[in-house]
Structures are given as structure tokens and as C-alpha cells.
Amino acid sequence: MRNRSITAVLVAAAAVVSGCAVAPGPVPAKPAPQLPADSISYDELPVITSRPPLFPNDCSQFEKDPQLLGQLSGSKPFFSPYTKTCEMKRADGATISVGAMVPNERVKEVWPGFWKVYSYSVYHFRRFLLMDRYYAISQLSQHGCEIAVNTGSEQVVTLTISTSGPNLSLPGDSVEQDRQMAAQFCPDAEKAMTAYLTTVDPGGGSLAAR
Template identity: 30%
Template sequence: MGTRTIRYTALLACIAALTACTAPPEPPVASPGPELDPQAVNYDNLDFVKSRPSVFDNKCGTLPRDLQSLLGLESKPADGMGGGCNARESWGNLSIHLFSPMSNRKSQAQYFSDAWNGDLGAGGYFQRSILLDRYYAITKIAGSVNDNCTVTVDTGSEQPFEVTASMDFDESIALSAQDVDQPIDRAMRDFCPRATQAAEKLLPLIDENGGSRAR
């Protein structure tokens, strides 16, 4: 490799590094929440808002009363012991809950920015997206055998909104006993769309005029 080629390669590396570090201008905080630039998913250092209240109180009671029919669930959702609103279905489980970034030690608190940068552990799959044109979102497949797919949505709160679709607990235990992971493509086909669709149906109802950059 000649000197000119080495210098050119180094220049491209510098340009790439600068591009990765410089995020595009984000829309100002407004009501209703403004649309987001789809290219923002390529950048790490976005200006995430954390001042809005949570979109629900992590219990079924503050979700729409017709939640079962709205999401086409077979069973009536119920509050989980550790929070969240859960439904057990023939295909697995659906959980609607809040991301809990806080820690007893402020220095160890984690937020949506940590999820956005993959610092929370993403298992076998991790993808950024823009949901409903107005929300930054993360889709990740995790669990001991890739048994769940979680969509984490930045609602401008310290506790983002999450929906997790997962395989039946008994199947997860069986795969663990066999030391076998669920294929990523099955998780993407059978579970991630359920989590995404539930988030897209619920957010307009529980966060009217909201968004990641909403006032």
C-alpha cells in the first residue's frame, strides 16, 4: 500500500469518526411532539429529554379499559407482582411496563441513552428505529435462550415505555435444559412484531400529542 493510499484511508477514517460524533440538529421540544429525522438512528449522542412524566403508572389501571380487545388478546391482562401489565397467551406472554433506569446510587442510574447505545445488554439482536415518526425506539432480543423481544420507547421521561413479547415460560425452560437458543429469525417473526404493534396501538392513546421531543 502506497503512502498516498495510507493517507487517504486515514482521512476517510477521520471523516467517519467525525460523522459518528456529530449528531444532526434535532427538532425543538414542542407540543405536539415533532417528527424525528429517520437518519438520527445512525447517531449515538442525541439530546434525549428526561423531563416528561411517565406515560402510565406501570399498572393495568392506567391503560385503556378495552386493552384486551384493543390488542386482540386471548386473556385479560393483569398487574404483575413486580409491576407492569401482563397477559399470558397461547403463543407466549405480553408485558407492558416501564423501563426502570434508576439506581440507589445516582452515579449508577441508567436512562434511555444507555439503551440507545446498547449499554444494557442486547442479547442476540439490537436495532434502533423511529416509532410512529415521533419516538426514538430500540428493539432487542434477549433472555437466556433469546426468549423475549422488547421494544423500548423514549417518551421523554426517565422511565421509557416498554413492551415485551416472549415465548411461553415452559418452552423457555425446555430450551434451557437442552442448552439450545431460540433462532433469532423466529424471535423476529413471532415476537418482535407483537411488541411493536402493541406499542404503536397504545402510545397514541396514553401519550396523546407525545413523542421523544414533546413538551
């Protein structure tokens, strides 16, 4: 039987924080300010959407910058029109996918859907601060881990590391299995997202001024 498991990492104060309260946050600045550690306790964040998008919706970033491709341990980037991600194969057989979600007629604001877990098919969900400057979440994808980051624009950047092959386990079969999958894939995905943002968004963050 498939069980929905959410293992959000929150500080102890989360139990008493009102869902209507807005997390404390510094004034947007350049370079981006450090975010308060207890931000992950709050459903409402002092987000901005004024920054330009980081992901160009193609693979040009990686084609123009071999160093970035090397930092992600990927090769031969190709754009998937179906998932709208730039996908790269790694030497270990895994696939790394970088993409973004933007508002549309149906979804006016993308980020709250990630941060507030609007989906009922989320497994091993965790809120955290990436590099102390970005609001971020991690969750299991079909055969791996996805990191989604608020970059201060309407665009939410995502990075997924996954594998493929016969007889692979899917998230949701058991809590312990989900923990094992998260331990296998999520640290690597977080490291790759850090490398990506360090290169394409130096000094950036969720509250980075333009």
C-alpha cells in the same frame, strides 16, 4: 456455542458519524415533531426528560380502559412485583408485558443504556423510529421480543411479547435462529407498542413539549 449477535439497522452514514456528535433534532413541540430519519445513526440524541411518566407502575391503565386491553389482545391484567410489569395473557398463548424503567441510585440515566447497548447479553438489537416520533429499540428477550421507547421523560417504557413452554430456543444460539425469533415476535411487539402509545400518549413523542 452461544454467540452474541447485534444487528443494528443504521443508515450508511453511521460509519462516519462521530460518537461525540449529537443527532440533529427539531425543537420540542406539541404535538410532537417528526424526528430525522438519520437519528438512528447517532449514539447521542437531543433527548428531554421533562414530560410526566406514561406507565403508572401498576395495571390501572388497562383495568380502566377495556379498549386498550382489547387493542393489545390481552386479558386479565396482573401486576408482577418481581419484574414491575403489567402482564396479560393472549389467546394465542403468548404473554404481553408492559412496564417501565426509571433512574435509581445506581443508574442515573436509563435511556442511554438501551440506545447505546450497555448490556453484553443483547441479541438481534435494532434502533428505529416508532411512528416517526419516538426513539426506539428492539431486542430479543428470553423467549420473545422487547421494544423500549424514549417518551421524553426519565421513564423508559418497555413492551415485551413472549411465549413459554418446554424445549424453547433461547436467543444467542445462532444468528439465523435469532433472525427467526425476531421475525416471529418483533413486528407484533412493535404493533402493540404503537397501539399502546397511540392510546395513552396522543400526539406524544420523544421531543413532545409538555
